[in-house]
Amino acid sequence: MIEINNLSFKFGKLRIFDNFNLEIPKGEVVLITGINGVGKTTLLRLIAGVLKPLKGEIKFSNEISSDPRRSIGFISDKLSLYESLTVSQAIDFHKSIYGVSNFDDFLIKFTKIKKYQKLKQLSIGQRAIFHLSLILSTNPKILLIDEIIHSIDVYLRNIFIKELIKLISEKMVTVVLVNLNFYDIENILDRVILLKNGEIAVNEKIGTLKTKVKKIISTNSTKSLPVISQIDYLDHSEYFIYPYKENYRKEFDGEVIDLNLTEIVSAFIGGEYA
Amino acid sequence: MLKKEFRDTLKILLECSSILLAIPLAKILDKLFFHLGWSFRDVFDITFIVILFVFSIFSGIYIFQSEKKDRGFEYLLSLPIKRSKIIFCKIFPRLSILLLLLAVTIIFSIFDTPLQACTTVITLHLSAVFLSLAVDSLIIHFTGIFILFTLFQLFSNFISHFINNLEVFQVTSTAFFGELLSSLILLIPLGISFILSFKNFDLKPLKFHTKPYLFITIPAIVIQILILVLYYNKYI
Numbered sequence: 001m002i003e004i005n006n007l008s009f010k011f012g013k014l015r016i017f018d019n020f021n022l023e024i025p026k027g028e029v030v031l032i033t034g035i036n037g038v039g040k041t042t043l044l045r046l047i048a049g050v051l052k053p054l055k056g057e058i059k060f061s062n063e064i065s066s067d068p069r070r071s072i073g074f075i076s077d078k079l080s081l082y083e084s085l086t087v088s089q090a091i092d093f094h095k096s097i098y099g100v101s102n103f104d105d106f107l108i109k110f111t112k113i114k115k116y117q118k119l120k121q122l123s124i125g126q127r128a129i130f131h132l133s134l135i136l137s138t139n140p141k142i143l144l145i146d147e148i149i150h151s152i153d154v155y156l157r158n159i160f161i162k163e164l165i166k167l168i169s170e171k172m173v174t175v176v177l178v179n180l181n182f183y184d185i186e187n188i189l190d191r192v193i194l195l196k197n198g199e200i201a202v203n204e205k206i207g208t209l210k211t212k213v214k215k216i217i218s219t220n221s222t223k224s225l226p227v228i229s230q231i232d233y234l235d236h237s238e239y240f241i242y243p244y245k246e247n248y249r250k251e252f253d254g255e256v257i258d259l260n261l262t263e264i265v266s267a268f269i270g271g272e273y274a
Numbered sequence: 275m276l277k278k279e280f281r282d283t284l285k286i287l288l289e290c291s292s293i294l295l296a297i298p299l300a301k302i303l304d305k306l307f308f309h310l311g312w313s314f315r316d317v318f319d320i321t322f323i324v325i326l327f328v329f330s331i332f333s334g335i336y337i338f339q340s341e342k343k344d345r346g347f348e349y350l351l352s353l354p355i356k357r358s359k360i361i362f363c364k365i366f367p368r369l370s371i372l373l374l375l376l377a378v379t380i381i382f383s384i385f386d387t388p389l390q391a392c393t394t395v396i397t398l399h400l401s402a403v404f405l406s407l408a409v410d411s412l413i414i415h416f417t418g419i420f421i422l423f424t425l426f427q428l429f430s431n432f433i434s435h436f437i438n439n440l441e442v443f444q445v446t447s448t449a450f451f452g453e454l455l456s457s458l459i460l461l462i463p464l465g466i467s468f469i470l471s472f473k474n475f476d477l478k479p480l481k482f483h484t485k486p487y488l489f490i491t492i493p494a495i496v497i498q499i500l501i502l503v504l505y506y507n508k509y510i
């Protein structure tokens with residue numbers, strides 16, 4: 001479990017979080033999303049320990065050792081590794097830091113990576129898979145992945161996601177993803193957290209979120225309803241409602257449509273730009 | 275990590291060693307144009323001293339070179355390594371190779387006063403290491419090193435004469451003692467700033483980590499300059 005208490009963080013004068021609180025239960029797959037610059041990557045970096053909070057604390061469950069970084073696997077959006085090392089040197093380096101003796105290279109076999117290649121010669125997809133392989137060799141209890149899945153080609157993305165699913169189902173690993181594209185990962189998610197102005201605007205289980213966010217197509221105004229965003233056409237408007245309740249039906253003429261995750265998040269993000 | 279750092283340090287040494295190419299070049303130039311009768315030993319000594327100084331500065335300033343060049347800072351900070359261990363793993367290989375080079379200068383009697391030369395080179399190296407976090411955001415690398423080196427030499431001169439004037443200590447080598455003392459005076463504020471900066475170091479841009487330099491190093495250096503300006507003539 002990850003527990004964030006009264007976390008404050010700023011870059012110079014730019015405040016990103018102020019008394020931010022969040023709990024992520026063990027074994028959940030959580031998506032953190034929101035508009036650009038809202039602090040998604042910063043939050044992930046704070047959890048990973050590569051940024052230090054100004055105030056507050058990030059606690060982890062007892063099974064995690066005194067240095068939480070030992071139990072956290074972090075794949076950054078920049079796929080940060082030592083690029084001038086060869087694959088085999090990078091494996092040795094990572095093993096020596098974590099004190100592990102084994103490295104299972106079954107994943108990198110799919111990627112046609114040669115062990116003498118320098119990391120800077122690898123494609124984004126190959127590096128992502130390679131970084132995941134490094135992390136898997138250390139048996140992480142928490143996996144943090146920042147905005148990388150959709151930069152990988154379809155073939156490698158499927159391998160990546162399959163491996164994630166295996167990790168989640170077999171080892172109960174907590175996974176926190178930051179993503180703006182949800183098509184491939186929607187089925188593995190448990191929870192969606194939407195950040196807005198350094199606070200949590202939405203924190204729902206994915207099933208609950210789908211029942212709570214609806215699109216209404218109507219010709220009359222729905223001003224009394226909690227509209228998060230709307231799109232106007234010549235003869236009708238589309239209203240995105242959150243939280244939607246069944247008794248709202250009396251208040252408008254029109255049709256209620258279920259949404260997938262991409263549409264839900266687009267509605268929230270669209271609302272912020274409106 | 276030590277293995278990687280040794281590899282990186284040797285890479286810097288190899289780059290610096292390219293200066294050795296100056297030896298045949300100097301010999302050829304001397305034969306063709308200068309006719310000064312430079313011996314191989316003369317040219318080698320000067321070249322080696324240049325390598326020693328260039329290596330001490332480069333290996334210090336570029337202590338986080340692989341992290342910057344390889345975009346590896348985020349990876350390094352996400353690894354379960356204590357900051358103190360990172361500093362040790364960074365400094366140990368660089369200092370070891372520097373000491374090896376200094377040993378060569380002693381074996382070949384390149385310097386007339388080897389102990390003083392060692393103090394100067396190590397001070398230069400550690401100053402470069404300690405400045406490595408402050409540069410880019412506060413001061414340009416070589417300007418910083420140049421200022422510190424000049425200050426160190428002036429201070430060393432000043433302290434040596436000051437000790438002589440005191441006539442209390444019967445130090446046989448006041449010049450060396452002066453260098454040692456001025457090294458400490460210079461390195462202590464720099465070292466404290468470096469350690470404090472690195473202790474709280476994270477992925478924020480470097481300019482957010484330079485407060486200790488602003489509040490410790492710069493005032494300390496300003497005080498040193500003031501002392502030199504006010505008392506230099508009195509003792510020298």
